[in-house]
Amino acid sequence: MKRLLPLLLAALAQAPAQAQAPKWPDITQQHKPWTRWWWQGSAVNRQDLSRLLTEYQQAGLGGVEITTIYGVKGAEKEFINFLSPQWLDMLTHTFTEAGRLGLGVDMAQASGWPFGGPWVKPEDACKYLAYRTYAVKGGEVLTEPVGYTQKPMMRAVGLPMDVKTMQQPVARNPDLQLHAFDQVRFEVPLPLQTLMAYSDQGQTLDLTGKVGPDGKLSWTAPAGAGWTLYAIFQGWHGKQVERAGPGGEGDVIDHFSRGATDNYLRYFDEAFKGRDIKPLRAFFNDSYEVDDAQGEGNWTPQLFQEFQRRRGYDLRQHLPALLGKAADDENQRVLSDYRETISELLLENYTRTWHAWAQKHDALIRNQAHGSPANILDLYAATDIPETEGEDLLRLKFASSAAHVTGKPLTSAETATWENDHFLSSLGDVKKAVDRMLLGGVNHVFYHGTNYSPQRAAWPGWLFYAAVHFNPNNSFWPDFGQLNRYAARCQSFLQAGQPAHDVLLYLPIYDSYAQRAKLPATAEPDRAKLLLQHYDGITHGFKGLPVGETGETLLKRGYGFDFISDLQLLGVKNAGRGLQTSAGTSYQTVLVPAARLMPLPTLQQLLKLAKGGATVVFQGQLPQDVPGLGALDTRRAAFKKLIGQLKLSAGPGGGQQAAVGKGRVLVGADVDGLLTAAGVQRETLVDQGLEFVRRRHAKGHYYFVTNWGDKPLMGWVPLRTAAKSVAQYNPMTEKLGLAATRPGAAGQPEVYLQLAPGEACILETNEAAISGPAYAYQRPAGAPQPLQGSWSVQFLTGGPELPAKVDTRELASWTTFGEAARKFSGTARYTTTFAAPGGAADGWLLDLGRVGESARVQLNGQDLGTLIGPSYQVFIPREQLKASNTLTVQVSNGMANRIIDMDKRGVEWKRFYNVNVAAKLKENRDEKGLFTAAKWEPRPSGLLGPVTLTPTSTRVEKVQ
Template identity: 70%
Template sequence: MKRLLAPLFLATLGLTAQAQAPKWPAITQQTKPWTRWWWEGSAVNKADLTTVLTEYQKANLGGLEITTIYGVKGAESQFIDFLSPKWMDMLSHTLTEAGRLGLGIDMAQASGWPFGGPWVAPADASKYVTYKTYEVKGGASLSEPVSFMQKPIATAIGHKVDIKQLADPVAKNKNMQTLALEQVRFEKPLPLQALMAYSDKGETLDLTSKVGADGKLAWTAPAGALWTLYALFQGGHGKQVERAGPGGEGDVIDHFSKTATDHYLAYFDQAFKGHDVKPIRAFFNDSYEVDDAQGEANWTPQMFAEFQKRRGYDLRQHLPALFNKASEDENQRVLTDYRQTISELLLENYTQSWGAWAKTHDALIRNQAHGSPANILDLYAATDIPETEGEDLTRIKFASSAAHVTGKPLTSAETATWENDHFLSKLSDVKKAIDRMLLGGVNHVFYHGTAYSPPSAKWPGWLFYAAVEFNPQNPFWTDFGKLNQYTARAQSFLQAGQPSNDVLLYLPISDAYTRPGKVLLQHFDGIEHGFKGLPIEATSELLLSKGYGYDFISDKQVQAVKNTGNTLTTSGGAVYQTLLVPDAHLMPLPTLESLLKLAQNGATILLQNQLPADVPGLGNLENRRSNFRKLLAQLKFKAASQAGVQQASLGKGRVLLGNDVPQLLAQAGVRRETLADQGLQFTRRSHAQGHYYFLANWAEKPFAGWITLQTPAKAAAFYNPMTEQTGMARIRATANGLPEIYVQLNPGETCILDTNEGERTGPAYPYLTVAAAPQPLTGPWDLNFISGGPELPAKLQTKELTSWTTLAGDAGRKFSGTATYSTTFPLPQGSADGFLLDLGRVAQSARVQVNGQPATTLLGPVYQVYVPKYQLKASNTLTVTVSNLMANRIEDLDRNHVDWKIFYNTNMPAKLKENRGADGLFTTENWKPLESGLLGPVTLTPAFTGAPAQ
């Protein structure tokens, strides 16, 4: 009842378009959502490819990303080796058919992930470094050989494997799909990389050349000192390609080696010969994910040379510090330099080399940089389409920030991965995941994902192990097109214009690099992984919660910022009001130089809590430190007008220092969007006449009220991407000249405000005001099951709306599919403009028809539609078509021990512990049937449309 009494922003039946009404941007292939397309075992054929591609196109998808993975048991005769001539033939057919249907195609650059395969030679495979120490007294010699025998490792998905039964190298094994190997290291002596001797007097000697082939050291320690010897050895990390399909199994590449990257990509060049692959829009990398095996890939054969070139000193002189055995300061500085070197190698030798290769095929790269042992802002920035995943907004913003700062038009997102456990995710859950991405700056959604499943496959078809299943066999597919249309409408705005954030938030990666850990490298995945506990964690969350628009920026990106006056412009042309340094202790000298130069030219730079205290790293330390201190000495702070804020004038600009971030921002003239205080979330983009605001209400209650925008506007058009209603919003000016706009949003509802700094006229948006109490529709209801299985329950009539698992007996309990509910009702009483039809509870999505005319498709969490009075008659027919989830039918299969888990490699693990059976895999045997159907109560409420009072 409470929900109904608030003014609402609702779907409307039968409104005719008016000539002056705001018009939606065109929906294009790019504005539609795309999906990851799993080719299991690459067991595809041309006829079925055409069939399923047509299904995807009808569901309003814009494109697909082909990712080949492990196969399906029983389909072995259909397996096709990755990149084989037959596989390329299937790819060519797909590209042709996708082009005919208007679908885009991306392609993963591996079968599974990360980059790797059987063509990766041991020299190009991922490496690790290990070490041993020896002590030798002065005048003595080392009696034992300098050697290291690698311990064997053999792990696999879902079973134990005997390494004695494996061939070396791994690619020689014949039954790789069955083996499903994760990591393999054979017992073997490792090659020596360096042998360094350090005396207790501070002397260092390179003994590498004095070690014979038998490991014997031909050296007598100089007298008068105790010598500690560090022997470094290079090992093969042994990481195998995850989820690989036939012909794609093998070692993962050394991501820090350009040679390894080039060799890897050359294999694709060879496979592509004779085929037109130019229709491929982008090649894709599914995150780093090398170091989720035992140990870590932390070495490359050229490390010593690369380190010397980049850091200006010989790492071999500081091996004790690398392994945390020197003074704390030296340990931190050498470790920072090592991590910085790894970051640069990953950027240049992998990401940039891959991007340059893609351009030789007129293609882009789409890259998930998160999880990498590097500054992921720089990796994202080197990517044509940065891609993120996850649920945390600050994590999502890493990818969109790099896109904004460097002028990339698209930020993509792997969306709805493991949104819930198998078969439990509703379309409303997926919509919430999409909204979260859009709020984080994403404007190019990729579902995770759609498994190619031949039409002949027995239900539930071919599935992927990480829910959600965006496949035609899922009952929600009947209404999936509506969700895709919604996403396309929202993205049509969010792909337009330019990013409009006010604050650049400096990422203090040097403070993260300096922190020791259990292993040499750190892996950065948003704030949670890599920056947890640093001040930037709280600062970024504060900015988000308080309604400040911001983007993260790296040292490398700071050094490319320019300004004329107080406006900061990044390399990609994005404009910001200020840059905030969140309580950083360490800062590279070039970054400080850039910040102070910006201030000299008129910018306002904000320092939270403290001045940076020192430079990171060891190379050329005293010179860098001296210059750093000279720069800081220019800053003469005095109390500013704002309490607790100090100001140092510098040239045409200033540097502000203080503990309170909102005070700092206020002093810099940055306004926050106060609508955040009202429970609304937003993202904002600018255009030539004003701004686009994407607003979301994911609170539990409806929102109806005035919001103040912090950008100038004299007019605003409302667009509802779910209902497709448009109209001019009610707007008024505040005392300080800012616009106030009246907004109505149900829980889970979003809208786009298109503001204009000039005058703009058009039909008013039809706000809704409830005029009287709701009137129940009491039925009776005719219930007719129209599609699904395992069998269609019999037709029935019911007075009471309850779950069809109760109404339809045993057949209803195990039914997954779609049913229609029909009833008649007289013209409701009341003098209102129309009536709010509320379906109450629905499990899970519903299409509504009134008098045979489609009204809308409702995905939840609120199921309401406005019906104009002129659409009703003395007697009316209401038809509600409801689709449930896959869960009840799967539960029936599990209860009857029908084996539907027929996949190699990872055969349907569970996300939640309670859904794991004795074998550790997903099961529904302990489930009870989920409520399904129209649950009500269904009501009609008299309502008026029109602008609210001032």
Template identity: 60%
Template sequence: MKRSIVKVVFVAACIASAPSLFAQTAPAWPEITQINKPWTRWWWEGSAVNEKDLTWMMEEYRKVGLGGVEITPIYGVKGYEKQFIDFLSPKWLSMLNHTLKEGGRLGLGVDMAQASGWPFGGPWVTNEDASKYIAYKNYSLKGGEKLIEPVQYIQEPMVRAVGEKIEIGKLKEPIASNPNLQLHAFDQVRFPKPLPLQALMAYSEAGQIVDLTNKVDGSGNLNWTAPSGNWNLYAAFAGWHGKMVERAGPGGEGYAIDHFSKAATDNYLKYFDDAFKGADLKNLRGFFNDSYEVDDAQGESNWTPRFFEEFKTRRGYDLKNHLPALFGKDTPEKSSRVLTDYRETLSDLLLENYTKTWHDWAKKRGAIIRNQAHGSPANILDLYAATDIPETEGSDILRLKFASSAAHVTGKPLTSSESATWENEHFLSKLGDVKKAMDLFLLGGVNHTFYHGANYTPQNEAWPGWLFYAAVHFTPNNTFWTDFSKLNTYVARAQSFLQKGKPDNDILLYLPIYDTYATRGRSLLQHFDGISHGFRGTSLEESAVLLQSKGHSFDFISDAQILNTSAANGSIQTGGLNYKTIVVPQTKHIPLATIQKLISLARDGATVIFYKGTPADVPGLGNLEQRQLELKNLISGLNFSSSKKAAVGNGSVIIADDLDKTLSSIKINREELVDKGLQLIRRKHDKGTYYFIVNSSGKDINDWIPLQTQASSIAIFNPMTEKTGYGSFRKAGGKAEVYLQLPKGESIILDASGVSSTGPVYPYTAVAGNAQPIAGKWRVIFTNGGPTLPAAVNVSKLESWTSFTSEGVKDFSGTATYTTTFKRPKGKAANWLLNLGDVQESARVILNGEEIGTVIGPVYQLEIPSSKIKRLNTLVVAVSNSMANRAAYLDRNNIYWKKFYNTNMPARLGANRGADGNFTAAKWEPRASGLIGPVTLTPLKVNKP
């Protein structure tokens, strides 16, 4: 039997690698590194940590295959106030030092958030450095009149507290000097006081403009008599936005910084320099910033005291002369142009005065930065690009691609993600759910994942321990911890390929941000967060959705990034990559420098595509007529033929009415495998192309799959089963087709190499007979979990263990072993497919004392070599359910576990919200748990496609 199988495998190998045979070497997995492994955000609640438990937790993380941690101190746990450690205090730094030493010993990397909570801020942030907003008042005067009322704006008081409410009159400044900050958990505080005047400008109907700012005395009195005519006066004031650091821990409570002020950023970072003096931080890899989130408050932070000066320097004219347009009180055209310039200036300031300043600070100290730019009132492609590791989050692949695109076009090797934040409700997320989420991140270009997140919890703390308010709990108290390493190995295997080589995308897709800048909304700012925030319903969305759905590979690119591209040999080069074309979605406004660069790229041999027409105008107000004329001349100089193609130098400019057809006409071919419901991402390496492919079709794939690459051999790697081998492939029209066997929801990695290689073939199989049930009795022993261990039972029918008669089974969360014996099934087979059927929720399989594998879903099946099945066999299946039933037991019995300051376990779903507004599982019915089956064995034979 063994000889015949070997013969078949060898013949298959010969066919797969014909016509030549080379060294018979098996495809090799890359060596798993610390960076290949997934990392996790590590919440330090109240920073109430100690060396013993820090070490225990880090050892647990290493055991389950994590590669590193990101320390983020947040709000504390009630009852542990005496153990709280103030952020950046000497004691806190001693805990950081211990963590760094243990990280070095255990091979775990360490980053840290550069705030206790988010965004950047703290008690050392003064009113001068805190976030600001612009407010204005309007006055009317006629010739000969004087303004009677004072030029003054009294800020309305406001207190928004997540925790215990308090009146503003009971608070004092600075806010950090108040007691019980953890109890109140302030989100936003504004004190009633007059706001500093930024400018007072007078505008006459005749077009005269007078700056009256210096004519206002300290009491707000205006010493000015209006000349003849009718005058409108606009007074602009700088308000204190009042945004506090969210979820701040002890010693971290305070105002968020003014992200548009370099002085504010410098002062903020200086506090860290002072705190770090004498500390050994060589094992600290980098610093992290969570998403912008300054404006998830009342109003928005949209001002900085030096804004008028910054605006004039960057835009070339004085904004004070156009305040009516800024506030939407001028003509629609002028108001739109001034608003564009205002928004672009804030974007510049956020990039230069915060992001780049922070990056330079970290670089000088030998560290990197990771930054979540999404949600910012700026061109987030540029913000991401100013970061060593751009970080994204979410469940929309186009949103994810903003971060990875910035990494790709600027030559950064890593893109990270805040992963699995809210996959389900509390205690309900399966490892299979997280795996599905991880596949989307990997497809979106993420190759350095961070789970969101793992909580520090004392080892002896009562179940469920200390938890964070988001709904996936990566903690040793989670029942899936026993099988967590399987998911981590899967992610590490996938990332080991996705960190190799270079991105392989054909198209650059221009981000037409100026049309959005020009569109006035309900507020002065527009915040950008993928397609959905800023570009919904635009040609950018249409283009991106089309390219993604058709299997075209692309990266987004900004105006600033376009200026750093070059063209050679018909390609557009940036970040060490070659792109075949750039597509400009239909847009009205485009900067003159951008269109000049696009035409220059075409002149040097590139192909530039304008979707449905060329831009019609330039954005902004400064030097408008000259810029409009230059744009008109550039566009009119393109001599389009009847096919809407214009030759420019060595390249061309094309107007595309049908983007997919146009791309095909210039030999940019899509990956047709998407038509079968597969999704992919590619990376180039010296000898060929890596493909990461996910079967999202909803059905199993057993078929020839076309690839848009030439190959002489294709190695297949399954990151879940870890099976490898050379795949069967054939040439079709100069391209390769590979045969894939891929269950629904599963993924595969291909190495399509231009070098002929042979070796063991990928183990394709086919069903050789009917599925045979493993019938008989099962011994079920509850081995680990609680609240108590139910008594062991014998069952002849598999069903949810919540249906057993043992006391406590309905409340139990943990692991149970299912043991049965079975005779060798009838029939001949190379392998047997063990299908566990319905599993709630993950399982480890042991056959005859040998561990066969772990399954986490969506597929609960394993292949077992025929040689491992004896005449009489003992099968053990160790199944772990979710935390849900035990959590419901706690809430039904009013057992105290929700003991967290700030936000005390909010529910994701309204149905799970209790009378106090917080999460409760008290109404949950027992959730199906354990091995439900049916369990079957199906004979498999070696299959040659």
């Protein structure tokens, strides 16, 4: 809690002053974007660590997350084993230098992912359930031994190896970097966990104790019935740590075992002895990803005991149902109970155990819970900084919802992992990715990622297999700081205040728990491989359930909402007619999206909230039944009694309603109508193609608003909040001022907005009138005027060599300037002179037209701004123009053109173990399956134009 408390206090303190003119918050380390810092092979040295950290700080990054991964070929003598004394020396040096530079440091708690390593013993490694059935007639004995020999298998990203010659465990084998094992299973007999006999007359017998060491069963089947025997075995899953660096290769842990987690973390305790790790802010887990291997890690040795304790009955009595071979209803109920048990074990024995351990080291945890076979809302809630990835808003909202509901000040995100294939993403593309994160409730961006690369490494340096390379070797690096300043300004508001959403969207996890994966019709599969359900947004785990469509409707219609789990819902209390979570976050209603199954305590809580004055909304239908098998009759009777007490009558929008105490229950198909009836107002700005996220501060709201449509917005936009003044901030240009407003519906304001495609703004509403300068809107006062004349093009930095200077009157891609320019990645300076345009405009809008890919603009030696796209416009005040003016535009392209040339000439730059280098698109793969740009044509680069000046008015009265 020592580390979390400052975050909470900072979030409350960072709101800009409300009684004074608008101003930007002071930017802190936490506001700035951070980056994942790949240490390949941990082949790092003090000099380069210091140099690189300085460059990161100068580019506007706020911190780094150290993740050690696979090494670089040729650098083997420099490899440092993960957590070795030498490695910890490098970590200590990083702490010192980061502290000097004002940078934060997090650390991945594995070399690669998931948690695992050479110190993980077989008893602590991930496991799977294997089973075999036997048929025995009454009066007969089983003649074959009860046994299961695991089939050998070996998957390696690198050089394959004959599993029969390998040592056990995998970490004992030499040349692990060369092989890069992904999964290995040895041919070994598996230990029997239980042997249960089921008769065709409903009898069940436990025969486990009657199986001898040789597998012989000493049992004669009772006469009069046929018997089916189910033998459950414990398999060794064999999943290895992915992308592991030296000293980090080995088995992945059993995430369901408290002992396995404790033993794993104890290794870190031993490594840290005598070391000061207090500068470390947080430990990090990069995804679950156990089950992206063959088969599922779906077993833990204590499962039968834990199941009995938690679900109230013996799973061994229902093994056919677990494996999908009983009646459908029993199959679904037992499977649901199994999945709920797995979810709880992952929450308690891994996530909470890890969190408690980190607290002892005065550190936080950042956790990517997605992909886990558990209710990830609860996993995220047990995390100090929930982290997500991807750009689907519903996926992002799982992490941010848990943060909002449980009062976590930060939601982080792995950002811009695969925007495009390698070397094709511009800073403008990354800005769009950042905006998606912010719209999804993320307020702590982590780029994915930045490679440590020594100064001696030839260009392009050391690279990771993911496709956006945020490192100083990238030719967009000189303009990278502009993106970072933009993100920091946005996050300075979005880390302040509290979330301001109205709707709690219930996550119908039990409907998902009860769904078994569809089995192939052609063959009987190993049903034990289909036990888990993995959750990663709506598309993984909830596909086909109404909640996905409901979430999309809420986004499209402009309703602010957060997902909530059953466990979190139990902590919600009444606050007048509204609701308040256990962390104090306020909402107006709960929406249940056509859930069929619902636990009795959840239904009781919903009706309790309604009785206390809340409106609870059920989309489509009331829940129909309880999940699970234990004490089913008792729970079902209580459930049906509660449902029966609801006296439904005709309600709004063709639906139904029932009074419950001081509140009510609404049921119907029309979500819009139901929420309107519940008093929830949507933000109609979405009808104009805008997207938003909203937070609450002491005297109003913050809105982050984006226009990612293909047309500019110029007009009045309604806000669904009471306000007497609205301040507007442009996080890209730092322009600010009081926005033009006018009265709208229900005493709520309309604000005048101008947003180009891809542009965003921050609105700060205030219930009181405040004074300050007006926001300077820009309206065309005439037609665009082409900027004609000669351009001088001077190549400044980059390679492989600097092309010769060019003078031209026609702007075109610099790749047309000759062979040296075709292969050039770097920066060129464009210079022209022009006379001041005539007329009485307040200024002129300079539009560069097309740019490949980012530009720094100067007029008469004064900076006008850095433009990263997608639009390339900057305003020139009238007073900055002279009779004769010099316009300078420094344009930087991406890395692609230089890489194209290298690949066409066969120059080797891919020198990495493990993944070397993956392509996102299959058309960009060579005969070895590796990335290649040899088939590409040079990307358009430089100032492409046309460049125009448009006379512009900035007078406020023009918008009235």
